Amino acid sequence: MIKEEKNIKINFLLWLIILSFISRIAVTYVYRDLDLYSINANEWNVLLQNLIQYKSYSLYIFNETPIPSVYMPPGYPFFLYFLNISKYLFDNSNLLYVIYFSQIILSTYSVYIFYQISNKFFSNNLSLVSSSIFSFFPINLYSCGQVSSINLQIFLSLLFLHLLLMIDNKNRRYIFFFSIVSGLLLLTRGEFILIFFFIILFGVVSRKIKLIDSVKILLIVAIVISPYVVRNYIHFNQVFLVKSLGYNLWKGNNEKMSIEGNEDYNFPLLRDQLDKIKKDKFYEINRDQIFLDEVKNNLLKEPKIFFNLFLKKILSFYFIDLNSSYPRYYNILNIAPTIIVAILSFFGLFNFVRNKNIRYRYFSLYLFSNLLIFSIFFILPRYKLIILPIQIIIAVHFSIYLLNKITSKKIEIK
Numbered sequence: 001m002i003k004e005e006k007n008i009k010i011n012f013l014l015w016l017i018i019l020s021f022i023s024r025i026a027v028t029y030v031y032r033d034l035d036l037y038s039i040n041a042n043e044w045n046v047l048l049q050n051l052i053q054y055k056s057y058s059l060y061i062f063n064e065t066p067i068p069s070v071y072m073p074p075g076y077p078f079f080l081y082f083l084n085i086s087k088y089l090f091d092n093s094n095l096l097y098v099i100y101f102s103q104i105i106l107s108t109y110s111v112y113i114f115y116q117i118s119n120k121f122f123s124n125n126l127s128l129v130s131s132s133i134f135s136f137f138p139i140n141l142y143s144c145g146q147v148s149s150i151n152l153q154i155f156l157s158l159l160f161l162h163l164l165l166m167i168d169n170k171n172r173r174y175i176f177f178f179s180i181v182s183g184l185l186l187l188t189r190g191e192f193i194l195i196f197f198f199i200i201l202f203g204v205v206s207r208k209i210k211l212i213d214s215v216k217i218l219l220i221v222a223i224v225i226s227p228y229v230v231r232n233y234i235h236f237n238q239v240f241l242v243k244s245l246g247y248n249l250w251k252g253n254n255e256k257m258s259i260e261g262n263e264d265y266n267f268p269l270l271r272d273q274l275d276k277i278k279k280d281k282f283y284e285i286n287r288d289q290i291f292l293d294e295v296k297n298n299l300l301k302e303p304k305i306f307f308n309l310f311l312k313k314i315l316s317f318y319f320i321d322l323n324s325s326y327p328r329y330y331n332i333l334n335i336a337p338t339i340i341v342a343i344l345s346f347f348g349l350f351n352f353v354r355n356k357n358i359r360y361r362y363f364s365l366y367l368f369s370n371l372l373i374f375s376i377f378f379i380l381p382r383y384k385l386i387i388l389p390i391q392i393i394i395a396v397h398f399s400i401y402l403l404n405k406i407t408s409k410k411i412e413i414k
Contacts, residue, residue, distance in 0.1 A: 012128055013115065020111045020135040024104040024144045032100060032145030032327075039372060046145055052084060057231075062279040068235045071284050074228055075188030075248045076149035099318045103151040110151075111135040113158040114389055120165050120359055121393055123412055130396045133341070137392075138334045139384055156185045158389060161366065163201065165359055168208050170377040179217045183224025190242045190375075194220075195369045202365055208358050221234040235281060236404050243285050246292025252313070252378030253295050259316045260325060260387075261378030270294055273357050314377035317383065318342055318391075326381050338384065343390040348398025 036045035043059065050058040050066050057074055058066030083098050084253030114134050118127035134140065143150050163178035185192045200217060209217075222273065235240055256262040256401045265271065270290070278288050299306055316322070319342045322336060328334065367390045374383055396412065404410050 011110075013131075016115075016132060016135060017112060017127065018109060021104065021108045021195060023136060028100050028104060028145035031142055033096070034145060038098065043072065044077060044149075044363045047072065048080045048084065051077060060283060062283070067283055068231070069284060070232060070236070070240070071288075072244065072246070072347050073149075073186075073242055075146060076152055077147075079152055080147075083153045087309045087369050089213055089261045096231070106151050106155040107140065107144050111156045112156050113155075113162050117158065117162050117165065117389070118393065118396075121397065122414055125398060126400065126411075126413065130392050133337075134389060134392050134398070135203040137337060137341075137388060138331075139382065142334075143382055143385060146382065148382060150385055153185075153189055154385050154389075156181055156188060157386065160185055160362070161389070162167065166364060167203075167213075168358075172210075172213055175213055175222060177217055179220035179327075180224060181255050183219065183221040186221065186225050186226060186241065190244065190248075193241070194373055195366065198365060198369050199362065202232060202361070206339070206361065212350060219256050238283065243288050246288040246290070246295060247359070248377045249295045250291040250298075252376070253298055253309065255307055257296070257305070258312050259309075259321050259323065262319050264292075301392060308413060310375055313372055316370055317375055317379045317387070318346065321381065329381055341361055341388070341391050344395035344398050348401065349393045352394045352397055352400055363393065366390060367394075 001008070004034055036042075038047075046059055047057065047069065054061075054066045056066040057069050057077065059069040059071055060067050067332055080095075080099065083102055084096070111131055111134060115127055115131040121127075122130060138261045140154075141157055143154075159181045160178070161259075163174050163181060181195055182408040186196065186251055200209065200214050204211055204214050229239060229241065232241070250265075251261040251263060254262055254265075255267070256264070264276065273290050274287060278292070279281055320338055321329070324330070352360055355361075369385050374386070400411050402414050
């Protein structure tokens, strides 16, 4: 009987993975970026084409000379570059289709990783339910057809969380893989550096990660990111990963007050300063400093207004953006599940956060860190995927809590 139940569970998981793969192919076929020059893809395409043509990670070219770029993390552009090289293994297929297929594979495998994470919180049956919700969540399906780093981010983020739960004082063999994934995430998500240090610091303070293990983690992460950091030091005589703090802060905190951020910097004084920047290898660094100074002026002049905007961004991130400009955002198939999961997880936060188990503490810290850090900048619809896995876990946890309160038959969470 036990063997039969186990087979049923394995079969259900297998079918979930198969249906996840098929559904992603179908949705990507209907909803996808049609070329590498769309709004989503253009900057990635420029970086990719310069890597191909000049063998240089560059966004700007002055006097037919590419300048080293420090604007965007290099993880996704180099992922595209690898796909561009490997596409010849697919009979020289169109690069876009190679990108779609790769992202569908990553997204499908992310469902399995999420299932493994759910097993740390729920029984196997509940893990399959939560994994099904995650798999067929509309924005998760839709993202496979976007030329965007979001799929790679989610895949690495789920690996990071999964491996984090595997590390403790008794089980340290996953430290190497956890560190490698952390390094790759630092090269893919600029804001992840703060989240990473918060998590490691909390692990050390709570005595779930030994101090010597944290040193090992930091050392391996440093090795992973060192080629790019050394490259930046050689070019600019500075140690850093990216230099886009000023622009990203300004994009989400300027006169136009947009939750999704405003990229139109056609303000007379600002435009005049930007036009005067010397066109040399320090162009992006000097450009970013101008935006950073502009943000400081905005925040000093109208601190209350921008603080209110910050709160609106948090609410838009956690729930929905009431003023989104993105097409199909208000489709009922997108809005309905988003609102349901957001509301259930919001009311379940108290029970979840007060649980003293380290798993719950890690995930609470990860959720709030992402909420606060992203909301300092701006919130795009696809960013919802960053916090969605944890929202689903909290929503399922709260749903079972409610059912156990109103029904006589108790459901075991774990």
